[in-house]
Amino acid sequence: MSSTHDAGGASSPASLRELLPVPGRVDVDPAEAYAYPPVSDRPWVRANMVASADGGAIGPSGRSRDLSSAPDRRIMGVLRGLCDVVVVGAATARQEGYRPVRPREVWERLRAGRPATPRIAVVTRSLELDDALLETAPEDARTIVFTVSDAPIERLERVSAHADVVIVDDVSVRPAHIVRALAERGLYRVLTEGGPHLLGEFVAAGLLDELCLTTSPRLLGVGSPRIVAAPPPAAGEAGHLSQENVPLRLAHLLENEGNLFARYVRE
Template sequence: MRRIYPDIQDNPDIVQAYAYPEDRPWLRLNMVASADGAAWLKGRSGGLSSKGDKRIFQVLRGLSDVVLAGAATVRTEGYGPVKPRDSWAEIRAGRPEVPPIAVITRSLDFDLDDALFTDARSRTIVITCEAAPHERRKKAAKRSDLIVAGDEGVDMRRAVAELHERGLTRILCEGGPRINAQLSADDLVDELCLSISPMLVGGGAARIVNGEPAQVALGLSQVLEEEGVLFCKYTREHSHERAD
């Protein structure tokens, strides 16, 4: 792997390249897309990934306090509990050995007896709303750290504030596109880490932000490259000046 922007460097330190700011909370999106903007291939993101993308994916998880994802992404991608890695020992010093997964869901329509809830080293968080089915909420409260944020739907600002209250200020969001759209529309995104796969997909695949209209100005802060895959980091302009 090499860095090609803002300077040229072979074998850059990936942990340093993706380090979070020390002085404020930070919400980072991490997505992969084809060269023509598709967020998945045959319904899943894995077909767009590469060895370098998987390495960066693991570093980003290790650096984070919490991994945020929508229920559709959790179901489609087959999420399980995060497993500890030897390479995380230093970057997670003073924190739990793995970050928890936080699942955003209105319906609570997933298997609460799955390993994601029964075998997680860091207790899984479920973020839902008042309109969620009452019995499902009761079961979710037993299987997870349950957050109720919003009435008819999940209020993203309240959800993020609740994570901050728990000391989880370095948030890594892994999508999907509708969750990304809601976070963007609510002005909560500080950074986008985007892996661009050198393939054309076409068809009806969603873009990485799909749903509510949002206009978020980003500046290109870094580009890494490996085997034709570009790993771009875009940072919110003047993000440090916004209120936490």
């Protein structure tokens, strides 16, 4: 990690301070702190989520922006710069107004030898997607749409005209379908930005390798959902609330402006 060791020093407002594993480092370089492990024979699936101190994931605005902050957006930008593809549930894409990722000058080094931006992959049954998400992506980073075989046919034609569509012959797009199809496209560094329903499916499938969790210093109360939610039952499927007990290793804990940035890796 390229950072300055300063056990007693106070961090500047813009600097990331390491609390663990080396307490006291300041000006931690997030690109190094969050580097993906070397590419292996299957994608590495990382999630990036933000929660309040009392575990809420959605603020009064109905978006996660109530929880976000300049340091959180900085980390989010670096995580996007590092990944090959951002996987997101359609409700998050609609609610948060997802568009193709815009290139950033600071990503040049991070993305050397790769397209200037990661692709967005959106998971949907309804195919209710904003035109801009499909139509404004650059040719080398076209949006990928994962859907099911009984998706509305008239929407499928429109979506297929602008995006790469992966149709899964099942009642539901499973995380295993997503991971396999991304690997077939050479997209190994996967970043999912949720939302809670999609993340819950990755956890239940045992396919989440890493959780990057920002804890924002605020309380949202009992009305706010958590960062994972039960998947709504698809037609022909019984809904179930899965319970897991998966051990994680805390790879690092960083701090800036009272926000905690934990990187948990599956043991």
